[in-house]
Amino acid sequence: MDFSxxxxxxxxxxxxxxxxxxxxxxxxxxxxxxxxTAHDWGFYRALxxxxxxxxxxxxxxxxxxxxxxxxxxxxxxxRLAGAPTDGLGQSLIxxxxxxxxxxxxxxxxxxRPALAGEIIFALGYxxxxxxxxxxxxxxxxxxxxxxxxxxxxKMFTTLAxxxxxxxxxxxxxxxxxxxxxxxMFLVPLDAPExxxxxxxxxxxxxxxxxxxxxxxxPDRYRVGSVDGGWDVMTVALTFERGGFGLSESxxxxxxxxxxxTATRRDDGTxxxxxxxxxxxxxxxxxxxxxxxxxxxxxxxxxxRGDLPGVEGSMHKLWYSESMTADAGEILDMLGAEGVxxxxxxxxxxxxxxxxxxxxxxxxxxxxxxxxxxRGIIAERGLGLPRPGR
Amino acid sequence: MDLDLSREQQDLVAVYxxxxxxxxxxxxxxxxxxxxxxxxxxxRVTRLGGPAIGxxxxxxxxxxxxxxxxxxxxxxxxxxxxxxxxxxxxxARLLAGAGDSGRKALDRLTGPDPAVATVALMPARGGRxxxxxxxxxADLVVGLDGGDxxxxxxxxxxxxxxxxxxxxxxxxxxxxxxxxxxxSNALDLFAIALDEWRILTAGALAxxxxxxxxxxxxxxxxxxxFGVPIGSFQSxxxxxxxxxxxxxxxxxxxxxxxxxxxxxHSNSPALAGMAFLFAGKTAQKASGVALHVHGGYxxxxxxDVQLYYRRAKAWSLALGDPRRGLRALxxxxxxxxxxx
Numbered sequence: 001m002d003f004s005x006x007x008x009x010x011x012x013x014x015x016x017x018x019x020x021x022x023x024x025x026x027x028x029x030x031x032x033x034x035x036x037t038a039h040d041w042g043f044y045r046a047l048x049x050x051x052x053x054x055x056x057x058x059x060x061x062x063x064x065x066x067x068x069x070x071x072x073x074x075x076x077x078x079r080l081a082g083a084p085t086d087g088l089g090q091s092l093i094x095x096x097x098x099x100x101x102x103x104x105x106x107x108x109x110x111x112r113p114a115l116a117g118e119i120i121f122a123l124g125y126x127x128x129x130x131x132x133x134x135x136x137x138x139x140x141x142x143x144x145x146x147x148x149x150x151x152x153x154k155m156f157t158t159l160a161x162x163x164x165x166x167x168x169x170x171x172x173x174x175x176x177x178x179x180x181x182x183x184m185f186l187v188p189l190d191a192p193e194x195x196x197x198x199x200x201x202x203x204x205x206x207x208x209x210x211x212x213x214x215x216x217x218p219d220r221y222r223v224g225s226v227d228g229g230w231d232v233m234t235v236a237l238t239f240e241r242g243g244f245g246l247s248e249s250x251x252x253x254x255x256x257x258x259x260x261t262a263t264r265r266d267d268g269t270x271x272x273x274x275x276x277x278x279x280x281x282x283x284x285x286x287x288x289x290x291x292x293x294x295x296x297x298x299x300x301x302x303x304r305g306d307l308p309g310v311e312g313s314m315h316k317l318w319y320s321e322s323m324t325a326d327a328g329e330i331l332d333m334l335g336a337e338g339v340x341x342x343x344x345x346x347x348x349x350x351x352x353x354x355x356x357x358x359x360x361x362x363x364x365x366x367x368x369x370x371x372x373x374r375g376i377i378a379e380r381g382l383g384l385p386r387p388g389r
Numbered sequence: 390m391d392l393d394l395s396r397e398q399q400d401l402v403a404v405y406x407x408x409x410x411x412x413x414x415x416x417x418x419x420x421x422x423x424x425x426x427x428x429x430x431x432x433r434v435t436r437l438g439g440p441a442i443g444x445x446x447x448x449x450x451x452x453x454x455x456x457x458x459x460x461x462x463x464x465x466x467x468x469x470x471x472x473x474x475x476x477x478x479x480x481a482r483l484l485a486g487a488g489d490s491g492r493k494a495l496d497r498l499t500g501p502d503p504a505v506a507t508v509a510l511m512p513a514r515g516g517r518x519x520x521x522x523x524x525x526x527a528d529l530v531v532g533l534d535g536g537d538x539x540x541x542x543x544x545x546x547x548x549x550x551x552x553x554x555x556x557x558x559x560x561x562x563x564x565x566x567x568x569x570x571x572x573s574n575a576l577d578l579f580a581i582a583l584d585e586w587r588i589l590t591a592g593a594l595a596x597x598x599x600x601x602x603x604x605x606x607x608x609x610x611x612x613x614x615f616g617v618p619i620g621s622f623q624s625x626x627x628x629x630x631x632x633x634x635x636x637x638x639x640x641x642x643x644x645x646x647x648x649x650x651x652x653x654h655s656n657s658p659a660l661a662g663m664a665f666l667f668a669g670k671t672a673q674k675a676s677g678v679a680l681h682v683h684g685g686y687x688x689x690x691x692x693d694v695q696l697y698y699r700r701a702k703a704w705s706l707a708l709g710d711p712r713r714g715l716r717a718l719x720x721x722x723x724x725x726x727x728x729x
Contacts, residue, residue, distance in 0.1 A: 001398075001456050002391040003645045069390050257723065273726045278719035279712065285722060286663045290638035293645060297637075300392045314634040371623075377633055378626035382606050385621040 003296075009073035012066075016077040019050060024083050032084045033342065036206035039087035039120065039162055048117020053088060054095075061099070061111040068303040072296070076245040080254070087120040087159055089244075094121035094167045094186075097236040101224045110165075110186070122189065123240075124154040124168035124210065125233065131155075132372050134169065135179045135230060139212065141170035148172075148222065150187060150215040156366070157210040160196045163189055165221075166210065167236070173227050182229035184236075186221040187212070203359035240367045241312035245295050247363075249323040250288050252349075252356045256330055257281060259349035277333045284326040291319035310381040317373040320363035327356040392641075398460060405461050408437060409468035415693045421471035422554040426526045431472045432502070439503040440477025441495065444485045448492065449499035455585065459592035459647040463640065466596030469696055473505050473523035473556065475589045480506035480531050483582040487531075487538060487569040494529060494540055494567075504528040508582055509560060510708055513539070516563035522707055524548070524558035531569070531582070532562065538575035540567045553703025584658055587665035587708070588650060591643035594668035594704055598636040598675035601697040605629055605679030612684075619682070628678045632671075639664075639671040662718035669705030676701040 023046045032038055047053055056071035057063025078085050095114045098106050113119045130136040139152025150170060157166055165186040173181030189196070195211040224232035260272040260281065271277055294315035301308035331338045334348045342351030364370045378384040394402065412430055421427040443458045444450025453461075458478055465474055481498045484491040484506070497504040509518035509532025518524075518532050525548030530541045543565045548558045570578055606629055609620030619625050646664035649657040676698040680687035687694045708714060720726070 001394065001644060001648050003648050005390055261723070270727060272723050275716060275726070278723060278726070279715045282715050282719040282722060286642075286667050286718075289645075289660075289663055290635075290642055290667060293641040294634070294638055296390060297392055297641060300390055314637060317630070318634050318638060371627070374627045374630035375623075377630035378620075381633055382626075382629055384606065384609060384626050384629065385618050387621050387623050387626070 005069040020081045036204050038084040040084050045117045054115030062115040072245045079246045091120045093239045096239045119164035122157050122160045122163035122166040124166040126155045137169050139170045141172050146219050148217045150212045154210045156207050158207040160208040160210050179230045184223040184229040184232045191215050238307050241316040247319050252352050255349050255352045280329045280333050287322035313373040313376040324360040327360040331357045405464040413468040413470040418469045425471050425554045425556040427471045441481040441499045443478050444481050454651045455647040462589040462592030463596035466593030467600045476507035476523040479586045480508050490567050491569050513562040518560045521560045524560050525556035530560050534562045537568050538570040553700040584661035587661040588646045591664035591668035594672040595640040595643050598672040601676040601679040602632050605682040632675045632678050635671040639668040659721040672701035
């Protein structure tokens with residue numbers, strides 16, 4: 001048994017921290033905060049130039065052939081520094097899915113630019129009428145010779161305004177059961193028939209609603225077989241819940257501890273010496289450690305070549321739910337001033353706890369809600385009967 | 390990173406799993422109540438490896454690591470085996486590091502018919518250590534008294550009736566005592582022993598939670614209401630899924646704490662505290678959900694789930710108020726509380 005990522009990862013961590021000191025400037029962080037777009041091209045290209053987007057990928061795709069735990073170490077450091085990682089996260093989900101089920105031509109065309117940080121992908125699964133019931137998608141793809149014509153609307157197409165392609169779930173057959181008539185496509189977002197409307201969130205993030213009006217897509221951009229989209233989605237969703245290591249909760253815990261240690265109350269006592277504060281921060285630390293272990297276990301299963309379905313769901317459920325609960329707890333410990341936002345300029349802990357409180361809620365929803373994860377754990381993990389059957 | 394067990398560890402788990410499954414079913418746990426000790430089970434388990442299994446081989450022990458011991462603890466906790474094995478393991482490792490007098494006492498734990506040894510978790514006051522786990526059956530008790538590490542070798546008293554039907558008793562530290570260590574050495578040795586107790590008990594609690602979850606899941610698959618298995622109701626499946634996640638986390642955390650202690654990592658005391666607190670909370674939640682899934686039957690003595698429900702709380706309380714445990718963890722994480 002060995003719970004460390006390994007000595008080689010420590011060396012890499014130091015390199016990443018050095019990189020971050022240079023490239024993750026105050027400007028980048030401010031811009032992310034102001035625009036709500038958790039992706040920065042300058043930063044991302046620099047990351048790609050170091051080869052770290054595809055660090056754990058084989059050299060044939062432009063990777064560095066490192067082991068998967070080195071990629072975990074890189075992502076951990078990006079997290080702890082508060083670097084924008086939405087583009088990285090989404091693109092690796094799509095890239096891994098292409099590698100898993102894509103054609104040789106697709107691998108050729110997409111993987112190198114994706115790993116080099118030249119393009120990113122958006123995810124197009126949810127629709128106005130289908131979220132958790134994602135297989136009920138109504139967006140249609142109709143065959144026309146060597147092309148497909150896409151019509152419909154997607155919700156929560158985060159980074160559609162920066163991405164080259166959206167990985168889109170479309171209905172290609174209405175005559176069969178809903179899971180059996182779906183197909184996945186890579187749809188170019190620069191097509192004039194695509195409309196992108198911003199949607200702003202409570203967490204300060206910008207996401208999008210995207211509209212597809214007779215968008216033509218060549219058949220070579222179809223991923224997986226016709227009507228075989230559900231299987232492709234299942235793979236992609238597993239990668240999405242893949243358990244990457246540390247989360248925003250770890251970073252904000254560090255911010256909170258640093259603030260509580262450095263800050264004195266009116267009576268001269270340090271905040272960190274308040275038993276109510278200590279209990280909450282210690283509890284959050286336990287929950288974060290459990291989240292990290294569940295994440296590492298997921299990576300470990302994936303590194304062995306297995307698809308970590310239940311393990312990934314457990315990690316996703318635990319980290320998002322405990323982060324949401326802990327964000328509320330540590331916001332309480334700030335008292336009335338806890339409500340102050342980063343923009344105030346003098347908010348406790350830089351406003352990061354207040355921000356976490358707003359942000360955490362979405363983590364229990366995207367990538368499959370907690371209810372969906374519990375269903376997966378109950379049915380696939382515990383063998384409980386499906387509801388309503 | 391390697392979260393798999395080694396071949397030897399897989400064998401170890403298989404051996405203890407089979408042993409407890411066969412030798413310590415709920416009927417054995419029940420018939421040992423209320424005293425909480427089955428002497429015949431004890432003599433059989435010591436043939437697999439006695440309390441000194443985690444002591445180095447050149448001192449007559451089995452040379453097992455803490456990770457190995459925590460794997461055994463998981464199996465013991467799964468079956469609620471009424472034997473003082475964890476207490477003995479911690480006491481044996483403590484004696485092994487406690488000078489000549491400690492080594493001499495260790496001889497009584499390494500033979501084929503080992504004595505029962507335990508650790509008084511809370512320092513003695515007025516010559517008396519209270520609520521000593523296995524105190525009602527232990528021949529040897531190691532604990533702190535006035536800053537000294539003391540070994541008491543005496544006849545155990547009658548146990549105190551308690552929630553978990555554990556062999557708990559108060560022990561006199563005034564008689565038949567040997568000073569094993571003094572000053573900071575005594576405190577350091579004892580702190581390590583307490584952390585090892587926390588880690589092993591965390592493993593046992595994770596095991597307890599695993600079995601309690603299993604009872605709940607099995608019942609939810611079989612019990613029908615409104616014409617369908619109750620496990621198909623989302624409100625029931627939801628709780629069981631939450632518990633399954635927490636139990637996996639508790640097991641991983643206990644193992645990580647053991648691994649960190651084996652490697653003398655600097656964060657090992659904090660991890661021991663985290664593992665114990667989280668496993669306690671999780672075992673209580675697991676047995677609580679499992680009991681609730683059983684409906685009214687779960688509350689009856691006839692069903693086994695109550696055995697787990699009571700022990701989950703009782704084992705968690707052995708070190709005192711868990712919120713004080715959280716304060717102690719905070720001290721490991723943030724340093725001592727400072728006044729103005």
